[in-house]
Amino acid sequence: MSTDQVMLFSLLAVLFGLLVWGRIRYDLIAFGGLMLAVILGIVPANQAFTGFSHPATVIIALVLVVSTGLLKSGAIELVARYVVKTGRSLFLHITVMSTVTAMLSAIMNNVAALAMMIPVDMGMADKEKRKPGLTLMPLSFASILGGLITLIGTPPNIIIASFREQALGESFGMFDYAPVGLAVAVAGVLFVALIGWRLIPVDKSQTGQKNLSAVREYVAEIRVAEKSRVIGMTIEALNKANQDTDIEIIGLSRRGKRFPGQAVDEEIAERDILVIRAMADNIDAFVGENQLEYVGSEKHESLIGGDLSLIEVVVPEHAYIAGRNALDLRLLQRHGVNLLGISRQGVPFEQSVRQLTIRAGDVLLLLGPTGNLHDVATRVGGMPLQERDFLVAQRHKAELTVFVFAVAIVLVVLGYVDLAVALGIVSLFMIAFKIVPIRDLYETIEWPVIVLLGSLIPIGAAFEASGGSDLVAQAIIGFSDNFGPLLVLALLMVFTMTLSDLLDNTATAVMAAPVALEIANALNQNPDPFLMAVAISASCAFLTPIGHKNNTLIMAPGGYRFGDYWRMGLPLEIIVILVSVPMIAWVWPLTG
CATH class of the missing domain: 1.10.287 (Helix Hairpins)
Known part of the structure; x- marks a missing residue:
């Protein structure tokens, strides 16, 4: 090996070691590695920051913005909630949830798709009295599999497409990944639903870590809007229609007067006020699905559907708000903030939420403009629960x-x-x-991922230019000598999957792409099947919680340990290879 290759492989060994160690943020490791590569002369100084303007980096950032917009519009949430029902067998529940999650992951970033489905799945687990660990890992794996289907489903697909454009003059198209990706996703989801979930250690699938207020229920008031689908229904019928959603209608008010009891036989009319009991997570979905509106929303119509959020606020002893009600404080008139609901440790009350005297220990659910909601909560002496802010979806958009x-x-x-x-x-x-408020624009982008990718692309280019990728390619070819290109293709997938299980899938795609090209050139074969193999295998990291962000995302709520993933992940990775190799060879001929 040349001096440059020795320095480069040494640098990569240090970077990979630090990434596996996991004690330092991966974006800092990558950027530090880039700076060291420039100092050592491995990466030319004038090319140090070309990765940040690389098409793959820009596309990944924009995909995150678009995914956030799809979530905030409420379109994805409504799709998910329409297919969720209680009373299904565990097999059927996992099949339906995994299929829906995989489909969502194909049209948006798979991390965003999983993040939206986790609370839906955990809510079902709570209702069915089962451990969320039995279903969250299948959900995560399905989201990863679904991302294989399209160009925008997962970052490795974008990286490989951009690499192909630079190396061969043309990028992979939006649905070029679909034939192989769809076959792998179908086979993977079937395995997960039929067999995979049974391999999860049940004794380790604990209840999982729930948020501070995951089981807190609020009494809230919701108004029946014009043309609402609930007009003409009785309270009893509406409760039956929502028996799968953790929503209970406990009262009805009309023209300022509340009906006695639950008024189960009373027909709902326009402008009625429904008194509901529900968890904070479910209130906004209930409002959207039934064309209802928040009481007081007319006070800030310019913001409705714009930049509104829900926040939970604890009332401490001696708080300014204690002993007063929302009307006394004029929260809506002065600040555009509405007291939507109150949680009082299960104690029922008959008064209007806005007329109820607030006590120390109450938890308030406030609705208002995102920009000043926390400030108003603090000003009245409340303590916002930082981890429990909720987006108000803009379903009319x-x-x-x-x-x-x-x-x-x-x-x-x-x-x-x-x-x-x-x-x-x-x-x-x-x-x-205003689907994505400009204030939140930069928060929607995962900057550590952008820094990681922008830092590794120049190192990956140096890896190829120095002949490092050729050395790795020759080693893989030599290991499979005399066994034909299909075995080389399989070994390339094993190599890439192994890297991805230990590193970030983005980093793996950057480093493995030039290796795939060198293998194809050395064998005088079509490079497309080898690039496709890297795209598939870089995303399919199922053995550890660190290989893919989705696996990390479910670790705490699912109650998983590091060693739980391989039990379902190892056979799934084998299935991915067994399905991918013949499909790739069929769709992308090796000699084409």
Whole structure:
């Protein structure tokens, strides 16, 4: 090996070791490695920051913005909630949830898709009195599998497509991944639903770590809007219709007067006030699904559907708000903040929420403009629960959001617009229509991932230019000598999966892509199947919680330990290879 190759492999060994060690943030490791590579002369100084302007980096950032917009529009949430029902067998529940999660992951970032489905799944687990660890790992694996289907489903697909464009002059298209990705996803989801979940150690699938107020119920008041679907229904019928949603209607008020008891036989009319008992997570979904509105929403109509949030606030002893009610404080008139609900340790009350005297120990559910909600809560002496802020979805913009996104994808597929440009236009649309508030724009982007990718791309280019990727390629070819290109393809997938199980999948794709190209050149084969193999295997990290962010995301709520993942993950990785190799060879001929 040359001096440059020795220095480069030594640098990569240090970087990989630190990433596996996990005590230092991966973006700092990558950026530090880039700076060291520049000092050592491995990466030219004038190319040090080219990774931050690389198309893959830009596309991943824009995909995160668009995914956030799809979530905030309420379109994805409504799809998820329509398919969730109680009373299903565990097999059927896992099949349905995994299929829906995989489908969502194909059209948006798979991390965002899983993050939205976790509370839905945990709510079902709580209702069915089963451990969430039995279903969260299948859900995570399904989201990873679904991301394989399209260009925007997972970062490795974007990275490989951009690498192909630079190396061969043309990128992979939006649905070029679909034939192989769909076959792998179907096989993987079937395994997870039929067999995989049974391999999870049940004794270790504890209840999981719940948020501070995961089981807190509020009494809240919701108004029946014009043309609401509940008009004409009785309270009893509405309760039956929502028996799967943790929502209970416990009272009805009309023109300022509350009916006695629960008024179960009373028909609901426009402008009635429904008194409901529900967990904070479910209130906004109930409002959206039934075309209801928040009491007091007319006071800030300019913000409705714009930049509103829900926040939970604890009332401590001697707080200014204690001993007063929302009308006394004029929260709505002065600050545009509405007291939506109160949780009082299960104690019932008959008064209107806004007229109820607030006590120390109460937990308040406030609705208002995102920008000053925390300030108002603090000003009245409350203590916001930082980990329990909730987005108020903008469901009246869901159809428009989906339409604009779909048009952009069609234009990309037809070749009229570049993917990065199309995603940029969709992002601007979401900002202009306040689906993604400009205040939150930069928070939607996972900057550590951007820094990681921007730092590793120049190192990956140096890895290829120095001949390092050729050395690894020759080692893989030599190991499979005389066994043909299909075995080389399989070994490349094993090599990439092993890296991805130990490192970040983004880092793995950057480093493995040039290896795939060198293998194809050395064997005089079509490079596309080898690049496709890297794209599939870089994402399929199922053995550890650190290989993919989705596996990390479920670790605490599922009550998993580090060694729990391989039990279902190892056979799943074997299935991925067994399905991928023949599918890749069929769709992307080796000699094409």
